[in-house]
Amino acid sequence: MLTRPPAAIDAATWREYLAFCAMPSDAIVPADIQRNAAWLVDACARRALDARLLANGDVPMVYAAWPRVRTELPTILFYAHFDAQPVVAEAWSQPDPWTPVLKERALDGTWRTIPAERLFDAQPDPEWRVFGRAAADDKGPIVMLLAALDALRSAGAEPCVNVKILLDSEEEQGSPSIAGVLARERALLAADAMVVNDGPMHASRRPTLVYGNRGVVTATLTVWGPARALHSGHYGNAVANPAERLAALIASLKDEDGRVRIPGYYDGVAIDGDARAMLDAVPDDEDVLTRELGVASLQRGVGATLQDALQYPSLNVRGLAAGATGRRAATIVPDRAVAEFDLRTIPEIEPERAPALIRDWLAAHGYLVLDRPPTDAERAAHERIATWTVRPGGVAARTAPGAAVGRWVRAALRDAFGGEPVAIRTMGGTVPTGEIAAQLGVPFTILPLANADDNQHTHDENLRVGNMLDGVRALVTLLTTPYPGYGRCASTSSA
Amino acid sequence: MLTRPPAAIDAATWREYLAFCAMPSDAIVPADIQRNAAWLVDACARRALDARLLANGDVPMVYAAWPRVRTELPTILFYAHFDAQPVVAEAWSQPDPWTPVLKERALDGTWRTIPAERLFDAQPDPEWRVFGRAAADDKGPIVMLLAALDALRSAGAEPCVNVKILLDSEEEQGSPSIAGVLARERALLAADAMVVNDGPMHASRRPTLVYGNRGVVTATLTVWGPARALHSGHYGNAVANPAERLAALIASLKDEDGRVRIPGYYDGVAIDGDARAMLDAVPDDEDVLTRELGVASLQRGVGATLQDALQYPSLNVRGLAAGATGRRAATIVPDRAVAEFDLRTIPEIEPERAPALIRDWLAAHGYLVLDRPPTDAERAAHERIATWTVRPGGVAARTAPGAAVGRWVRAALRDAFGGEPVAIRTMGGTVPTGEIAAQLGVPFTILPLANADDNQHTHDENLRVGNMLDGVRALVTLLTTPYPGYGRCASTSSA
Numbered sequence: 001m002l003t004r005p006p007a008a009i010d011a012a013t014w015r016e017y018l019a020f021c022a023m024p025s026d027a028i029v030p031a032d033i034q035r036n037a038a039w040l041v042d043a044c045a046r047r048a049l050d051a052r053l054l055a056n057g058d059v060p061m062v063y064a065a066w067p068r069v070r071t072e073l074p075t076i077l078f079y080a081h082f083d084a085q086p087v088v089a090e091a092w093s094q095p096d097p098w099t100p101v102l103k104e105r106a107l108d109g110t111w112r113t114i115p116a117e118r119l120f121d122a123q124p125d126p127e128w129r130v131f132g133r134a135a136a137d138d139k140g141p142i143v144m145l146l147a148a149l150d151a152l153r154s155a156g157a158e159p160c161v162n163v164k165i166l167l168d169s170e171e172e173q174g175s176p177s178i179a180g181v182l183a184r185e186r187a188l189l190a191a192d193a194m195v196v197n198d199g200p201m202h203a204s205r206r207p208t209l210v211y212g213n214r215g216v217v218t219a220t221l222t223v224w225g226p227a228r229a230l231h232s233g234h235y236g237n238a239v240a241n242p243a244e245r246l247a248a249l250i251a252s253l254k255d256e257d258g259r260v261r262i263p264g265y266y267d268g269v270a271i272d273g274d275a276r277a278m279l280d281a282v283p284d285d286e287d288v289l290t291r292e293l294g295v296a297s298l299q300r301g302v303g304a305t306l307q308d309a310l311q312y313p314s315l316n317v318r319g320l321a322a323g324a325t326g327r328r329a330a331t332i333v334p335d336r337a338v339a340e341f342d343l344r345t346i347p348e349i350e351p352e353r354a355p356a357l358i359r360d361w362l363a364a365h366g367y368l369v370l371d372r373p374p375t376d377a378e379r380a381a382h383e384r385i386a387t388w389t390v391r392p393g394g395v396a397a398r399t400a401p402g403a404a405v406g407r408w409v410r411a412a413l414r415d416a417f418g419g420e421p422v423a424i425r426t427m428g429g430t431v432p433t434g435e436i437a438a439q440l441g442v443p444f445t446i447l448p449l450a451n452a453d454d455n456q457h458t459h460d461e462n463l464r465v466g467n468m469l470d471g472v473r474a475l476v477t478l479l480t481t482p483y484p485g486y487g488r489c490a491s492t493s494s495a
Numbered sequence: 496m497l498t499r500p501p502a503a504i505d506a507a508t509w510r511e512y513l514a515f516c517a518m519p520s521d522a523i524v525p526a527d528i529q530r531n532a533a534w535l536v537d538a539c540a541r542r543a544l545d546a547r548l549l550a551n552g553d554v555p556m557v558y559a560a561w562p563r564v565r566t567e568l569p570t571i572l573f574y575a576h577f578d579a580q581p582v583v584a585e586a587w588s589q590p591d592p593w594t595p596v597l598k599e600r601a602l603d604g605t606w607r608t609i610p611a612e613r614l615f616d617a618q619p620d621p622e623w624r625v626f627g628r629a630a631a632d633d634k635g636p637i638v639m640l641l642a643a644l645d646a647l648r649s650a651g652a653e654p655c656v657n658v659k660i661l662l663d664s665e666e667e668q669g670s671p672s673i674a675g676v677l678a679r680e681r682a683l684l685a686a687d688a689m690v691v692n693d694g695p696m697h698a699s700r701r702p703t704l705v706y707g708n709r710g711v712v713t714a715t716l717t718v719w720g721p722a723r724a725l726h727s728g729h730y731g732n733a734v735a736n737p738a739e740r741l742a743a744l745i746a747s748l749k750d751e752d753g754r755v756r757i758p759g760y761y762d763g764v765a766i767d768g769d770a771r772a773m774l775d776a777v778p779d780d781e782d783v784l785t786r787e788l789g790v791a792s793l794q795r796g797v798g799a800t801l802q803d804a805l806q807y808p809s810l811n812v813r814g815l816a817a818g819a820t821g822r823r824a825a826t827i828v829p830d831r832a833v834a835e836f837d838l839r840t841i842p843e844i845e846p847e848r849a850p851a852l853i854r855d856w857l858a859a860h861g862y863l864v865l866d867r868p869p870t871d872a873e874r875a876a877h878e879r880i881a882t883w884t885v886r887p888g889g890v891a892a893r894t895a896p897g898a899a900v901g902r903w904v905r906a907a908l909r910d911a912f913g914g915e916p917v918a919i920r921t922m923g924g925t926v927p928t929g930e931i932a933a934q935l936g937v938p939f940t941i942l943p944l945a946n947a948d949d950n951q952h953t954h955d956e957n958l959r960v961g962n963m964l965d966g967v968r969a970l971v972t973l974l975t976t977p978y979p980g981y982g983r984c985a986s987t988s989s990a
Contacts, residue, residue: 028822086823200729214728216826227789229953232837233709233924234695236809237797239790240753243812243834244745250738251746258735294722294874295734302732314731317738318827319818327523328581329814329835330952331711337815339738340824342727379789429728457825458724 009147009472011120016043017143017468018116020082021100021132025139027083027172030058036082037062040142040167047149049165056181059083062167063188066149066159074483075162076405077191079436080142080198081171084134091459093131100132103462111460119465126466129451133461136454140463141197141471142167144449148475159479160489164191168432171198174216174393175432182439191442193405195478198431199448200456201467203292204283207413207421207474210446211406212398214310215345216430218318219355221362222338222387223249224374229323229332239333243322245384246337249365250317253358257301260315262357266302268348269312278401278425279307292453310428313354314344344428347396355390362386395434398426403443404484411484416477417470449474504642504967506615511538512638512963513611515577516595516627520634522578522667525553531577532557535637535662542644544660551676554578557662558683561644561654569978570657571900572686574931575637575693576666579629586954588626595627598957606955614960621961624946628956631949635958636692636966637662639944643970654974655984659686663927666693669711669888670927677934686937688900690973693926694943695951696962698787699778702908702916702969705941706901707893709805710840711925713813714850716857717833717882718744719869724818724827734828738817740879741832745812747860748853752796755810757852761797763843764807773896773920774802787948805923808849809839839923842891850885857881890929893921898938899979906979911972912965944969 020043025036037053037060044051044064051064062082087097093111094101102119103111105127118124145165152159166189168175182189201208225242226235254260271279284306290297303309319340323332345351362369368382371389378385399406401423413421433444449471450456451464482489520531532548532555539546539559546559557577582592588606589596597614598606600622613619640660647654661684663670677684696703720737721730749755766774779801785792798804814835818827840846857864863877866884873880894901896918908916928939944966945951946959977984
């Protein structure tokens with residue numbers, strides 16, 4: 001076993017990380033995904049890992065494995081993803097979200113760009129951050145894993161488990177085809193457990209491990225107005241406005257405290273005594289959190305605390321559009337209004353239920369609910385017409401806290417950083433653990449390594465430099481920690 | 496007097512119209528406005544009109560006048576505007592909204608492009624249409640007026656009134672500076688009455704004159720969420736979503752039938768017996784109208800009929816935006832949600848009232864209402880924060896139906912087309928009659944010449960070819976009709 005995991009990573013690794021972040025990897029642009037996948041296969045091959053593309057339409061995934069297999073050891077599949085959320089470039093503080101920049105926080109709290117070369121200092125400031133799309137979600141953790149394997153290699157060490165790596169190309173799209181990839185490559189990807197390197201650590205910055213995650217279903221609600229946008233003077237008051245009707249529907253869905261009003265929406269949520277204890281042990285500081293988020297308080301309609309709220313399904317309006325806003329706004333009654341939803345799901349409730357309940361709710365509010373635009377005949381016959389389309393995403397999953405993989409990760413975090421890690425029962429976000437667990441039949445643990453305030457999914461995404469360093473330390477320690485039930489581990493390469 | 500107004504216009508005029516429509520004139524692009532204004536001064540000067548630019552910051556207006564002034568005749572100021580609503584180019588059926596195209600309707604109801612040269616036929620089909628931004632609102636009517644003056648000139652005739660023309664550059668922005676232009680140019684623009692060439696004719700296609708128009712106030716409501724957009728998994732349920740809160744506010748404003756719930760919103764609407772008779776005489780066919788608009792019925796919450804509804808102030812959500820929709824939608828809790836409003840006003844109610852009532856309504860719903868984004872301290876102290884900004888536009892105005900200018904227009908329409916024209920008490924849209932009437936102290940009549948289904952303000956705006964022909968006929972007849980109280984008019988140039 002390595003006696004001291006590295007406190008720094010070398011300039012070549014930082015350069016590799018910056019180059020990786022500088023390659024756009026928008027989940028909806030196949031050419032981006034192909035370029036990143038090829039780059040990753042190269043990066044793995046340079047490290048003498050067994051690496052290859054996994055065919056998946058025009059968005060290939062990447063597989064890699066530590067070359068030496070010791071059949072007496074368990075096999076762990078490390079999962080991460082290299083696709084990224086779309087960017088709204090003009091919202092970012094830097095010229096290009098796909099050109100990462102290093103910043104330090106000035107005394108007034110603002111972030112100032114500093115030369116990226118300062119990362120190559122022997123001891124870069126852990127509070128600096130690399131800003132760029134995918135810096136934290138999830139290219140940083142991929143580079144942490146590669147750097148950890150480099151550290152083993154340069155120390156002449158072997159990992160205490162057989163290491164397989166699966167790098168997803170569609171996580172931000174809900175991994176729609178990962179089940180197919182797993183089914184086709186079941187032998188290649190066979191493992192005893194999975195470790196997911198994705199998501200933010202707890203806001204306390206304490207080491208964190210996670211036993212479950214919510215799933216997600218996305219859906220689009222379109223409320224139809226007149227067949228064409230109308231002059232708001234000539235028709236305002238006389239023709240119903242679809243933006244106003246959409247607003248009324250959205251408003252009907254929740255009460256003042258943010259709790260969904262649809263009967264049965266939360267039926268099946270089960271928080272037993274052990275779960276309650278785990279939730280209550282999470283050291284959330286809601287005063288710090290609300291200040292950081294810029295809100296006066298958290299909503300209490302669903303769960304009394306943040307951790308409680310994440311045990312429930314959610315209903316979130318992630319986008320609204322009708323007519324135009326700002327200087328392009330025209331004085332019209334719009335012809336339609338659109339709301340984009342994401343519905344986070346939990347393991348106790350089948351993911352089909354929430355969208356079906358909402359569909360019924362729309363119908364109960366007098367809407368003809370279609371899965372396509374209305375015909376002229378439908379327009380003539382129905383006062384209220386909506387289109388509701390649903391796209392399944394990742395499914396929710398949870399592993400029993402006592403599973404070996406969880407004990408392994410917990411032991412390593414204790415060893416690397418001292419003290420007990422924060423244990424999260426359900427991460428609010430979604431990773432395709434459910435799909436992978438179903439295909440491979442393995443337990444999993446999520447080991448989040450990015451900072452909690454990483455702005456993932458929005459503008460000014462960033463990875464804290466200290467998280468990169470601690471992440472490598474965590475993974476080196478993990479890879480050199482004996483797996484529960486497998487006795488001591490001779491991790492030096494002389495085996 | 497001309498014995499027969501022309502049944503057609505010549506190829507040169509059609510070419511001029513197409514060239515005029517081919518010059519972008521987006522109300523928010525000063526360079527567009529300047530180019531159009533210069534073109535208009537040239538077009539007027541070519542006709543030996545007295546023409547000049549009226550200084551107005553970077554969006555000059557245009558003045559023109561028939562050169563011969565007969566002091567014994569009244570002076571009529573013709574008003575039109577050459578600026579246009581913004582375009583959302585991708586919504587149009589043609590490649591470029593600023594490249595006008597001629598279309599005919601196929602048997603299946605769709606519009607098919609045909610060569611624009613067919614306009615130059617001796618008898619173009621009146622059902623053809625020219626599609627392009629500003630084709631109807633309001634470049635078509637400007638060309639009709641120029642063509643009418645050409646017809647007088649080629650017949651060696653003189654108009655029965657002194658003709659002045661004011662071409663506005665900011666009508667689609669609510670003519671924010673027209674009062675200033677009028678104040679500076681009071682002597683130049685002095686007149687006895689005004690005729691406004693803007694707006695759509697009645698849907699029955701019968702000749703139409705209008706005695707009043709609603710005003711407009713635009714406003715923007717921003718509901719603030721967290722300081723940055725948040726991952727909807729990690730915070731969904733726990734952090735209030737500003738898109739959902741905006742929806743609740745919008746929903747609170749109106750009942751199911753589209754009537755504003757704010758007490759006092761409609762106080763002051765007065766429809767006396769004469770007004771009632773005028774409204775009831777409008778030959779609206781709501782079955783035809785709803786079929787054409789693609790809605791099952793009109794809303795009845797404000798006024799039992801379309802004409803009734805237009806006598807009331809409106810509240811219209813013309814735009815909504817939060818996060819993103821479509822393929823760029825990210826799984827976030829947005830940091831803000833925006834609604835754009837237009838509030839049509841009526842002469843009986845001061846335009847400041849509706850936006851002030853809405854502001855109070857927001858406050859009564861627990862919102863801190865600002866006219867700027869919140870500070871960190873305000874975020875920490877207030878659960879609900881909104882920004883409400885209001886921009887005054889054109890004011891509402893109405894002329895007594897018995898005024899001479901109305902009788903003059905009515906007589907001309909009777910003469911040109913036979914039968915009684917449709918008389919509209921209040922046009923739902925807004926033209927700056929109020930500002931002009933206040934500055935010049937003159938009565939006015941609106942003489943709309945575009946087709947009712949012209950798609951003004953939205954995509955696929957168009958002018959029916961027959962409306963161009965009838966519009967020229969109407970204006971030639973008007974210009975050669977004696978003004979009430981001025982006896983017979985010797986309109987031949989031998990005077």
